[in-house]
Structures are given as C-alpha cells and as structure tokens.
Amino acid sequence: MILEEEDWIRKAQQGDTNAMGALFKHHYSFLYKYLLKITMNHSVAEDTAQDTVIRCMENIARYNGTSSFSSWMITIATRLYIDRTRRNKRETKWLENEQRRSVTQLRWQMERQGEQWTDLLDGLAQLSDEHRIAILLKHYYGYSYEEIGSMLGIPAGTVKSRTAYGIKQLRKELNAHDEQT
Amino acid sequence: MTNRPDHGDEQWPEEWTRDLQRLDQALGEGRSPSVEEFQMLAAHTQRRQRRRMKYELMLFVLTALLIVGGILMAALAVPAVLILIHVIGMLAGVTVLASSKELRTAGKKGFHE
Incomplete structure (x- = not known):
C-alpha cells in the first residue's frame, strides 16, 4: 500500500x-x-x-x-x-x-x-479547540510535541502546556461527573 | 460514585483511547465522495489554478508595461528631468560609496589601534 x-x-x-x-x-x-x-x-x-x-x-x-x-x-x-x-x-x-x-x-x-457517549467525550467537547487539538494529536494520533508544534506553527513548550492543561481540565470534568452520579 | 485511579496530569489512560476509537467506529466517514468525484474535483482545481496563473501573469505583464511605458513617455516628453534624475542618482551613489569607504577605513584603523 x-x-x-x-x-x-x-x-x-x-x-x-x-x-x-x-x-x-x-x-x-x-x-x-x-x-x-x-x-x-x-x-x-x-x-x-x-x-x-x-x-x-x-x-x-x-x-x-x-x-x-x-x-x-x-x-x-x-x-x-x-x-x-x-x-x-x-x-x-x-x-x-x-x-x-x-x-x-x-x-x-x-x-x-x-x-455509549462517555464522560470523556463530553469533557472533550467542552474543551477549547486549541486544547482539544493538542490532546488528540499527542495522545490519540501519537505525534511528538515537536511535530505538533511544527504542524500548528507554535513552540513545542506551548503544545506541552496546552496538553497538560487540557488533560487537567478533562480530569476535573470527569471528577465533577463522578460526584454528581 | 466511582473512584478513578489517580494519574499524573499528563497521563492518558488507555480507556480514553478506546472511547475515541469507539467514536471513530460509530460515526463512520460521513458522506465520502466517490473516486470519480475526486477526479472531477482534481481536474476542476487544475483548470482553476491554470486560469489563475494566467491571470496573474497577465497582470504582471500589464503592470510592467505600464511602468516601462510611463518612464519612456516621461523620457521622451521631458528628457531634461530624466537626465536630472539620473545625475542625482549617480551623485548619491558615488557619495554613499565614498562615505562608506571612509567609514570602513576609519573602522580598520580603530581596530588596529
């Protein structure tokens, strides 16, 4: 192929x-x-x-x-x-x-x-575009921070902080869901 | 209430990847155009691109002609002004060259002292 x-x-x-x-x-x-x-x-x-x-x-x-x-x-x-x-x-x-x-x-x-539409998908939908893009490219598509940086035209450090912040927000969302149920 | 394991901020649990894979599988690929539609789009895009390039080339040639024509007309109509502009330009060039040579010489002297 x-x-x-x-x-x-x-x-x-x-x-x-x-x-x-x-x-x-x-x-x-x-x-x-x-x-x-x-x-x-x-x-x-x-x-x-x-x-x-x-x-x-x-x-x-x-x-x-x-x-x-x-x-x-x-x-x-x-x-x-x-x-x-x-x-x-x-x-x-x-x-x-x-x-x-x-x-x-x-x-x-x-x-x-x-x-099932999971809490994670709900959380992802609530993230801002820039955090969602960074998380998906890093953790779902497996690109490195440097690769994502060059794809988006931003420094690798910014990608790293966006990913970390996004995941933190996701965890917060998931914990909030857990407490409600 | 379920207890989720405590991960570091940057850790991505495997179950999250599985959730996204299920999303991929469930949502399919939307309305994917056929190969023939892609081929038509490619042909159309190439035609449009060629047209745009021709248009840009024509615009460039027209602008160049306008500038060259304008200068020629000015030269033929008032040759004295054109000669004056050339003389001023040449004098300015010579002055810049001379002053830069002086500056370079002064710089070299300063460096050796």
Whole structure:
C-alpha cells in the first residue's frame, strides 16, 4: 500500500487526476474522522475536509515527503480550521449554540448505534479547540510535541502546556461527573 | 460514585483511547465522495489554478508595461528631468560609496589601534 501511495503521489504531482482521485479517496476517511474529533461538528468537519482536499490538490507539488501524506493533510486541515474559527470569532455566541447542537447530534448518532457517549467525550467537547487539538494529536494520533508544534506553527513548550492543561481540565470534568452520579 | 485511579496530569489512560476509537467506529466517514468525484474535483482545481496563473501573469505583464511605458513617455516628453534624475542618482551613489569607504577605513584603523 505504501508503494502504491508513493506512486499515486508521484503521478498526482505530475498532474494525473486519476492518481489524485485515488489518493484523496484513500485518505478522506482518516481526514474526516480527525476533523470530526477536533471540531465535534459534522457539517464543519465536512466543510473543512472538502476545503482541505482542494488546498492539498492545489499544493500537491509542494509535498516533499518529509512527513507522511496523512500528517501533511491534517496539518493543512488543522490550520484551515484554526483560521476559520479565528475569522468567525465575532459570531462566538452563535458558534457556541451550534457546537452544543452538534455535540447532541453526535451523541444521538452514537447511542443509536448502541455505543455509549462517555464522560470523556463530553469533557472533550467542552474543551477549547486549541486544547482539544493538542490532546488528540499527542495522545490519540501519537505525534511528538515537536511535530505538533511544527504542524500548528507554535513552540513545542506551548503544545506541552496546552496538553497538560487540557488533560487537567478533562480530569476535573470527569471528577465533577463522578460526584454528581 | 466511582473512584478513578489517580494519574499524573499528563497521563492518558488507555480507556480514553478506546472511547475515541469507539467514536471513530460509530460515526463512520460521513458522506465520502466517490473516486470519480475526486477526479472531477482534481481536474476542476487544475483548470482553476491554470486560469489563475494566467491571470496573474497577465497582470504582471500589464503592470510592467505600464511602468516601462510611463518612464519612456516621461523620457521622451521631458528628457531634461530624466537626465536630472539620473545625475542625482549617480551623485548619491558615488557619495554613499565614498562615505562608506571612509567609514570602513576609519573602522580598520580603530581596530588596529
């Protein structure tokens, strides 16, 4: 599969649309699932995934293979999402309501499939984007602090403190849930 | 009330990873476009990119022509002003060169003393 992917990338960089189609089809699911976890919102995840694919297609010639293709994609996706949330900061109130509504939707969708919406997922949804992104990239996707720093364009120390703070907040949330039940 | 084990601030329990994996499995991949749709998007993106590059090149050439044309017109209309500008420019260049040479020489002297 790796050889096949390298072949797709090489051909896509030469402008082969068939190879580009196969390459992005192969990575779309990973990209969408990543975005769904960092945005906790179906429509934002879908919109950002589509924007990311277009941006990656435009810049495919610049991909130099120093990181995996999926890492390159999620770096672009994360930056696009952060830019979008910064631009929409004026609509914070509306976004907060939208976020609550989409978390309820996710929860409903998960429970409909017989899966439990856990306190951790609730806690993650309540974290700020920057803490959620740092935690997911570090502990779920397994990137190092330095890698995440270069992905987000911030120092590794900042990533470390965001991760630590995020986990602390999560524990606080979980303990609060435990005390209520 | 359940008692959760006390972890350090940065520790990430395995059960949290499992929760996220279940989320991944339960939510699927949304509406994933087909390969054909991706191919169409790629072709469309390439066409748009080529159009944009042509447009930028045209804009660059037009701006360059405008500047060069403007200068030529000024030169033909009032040659004295153009010669004056060139003379001032040349004098300024020579002055900067001379003063920087003096400064460098003074610096070298100071360093050796």
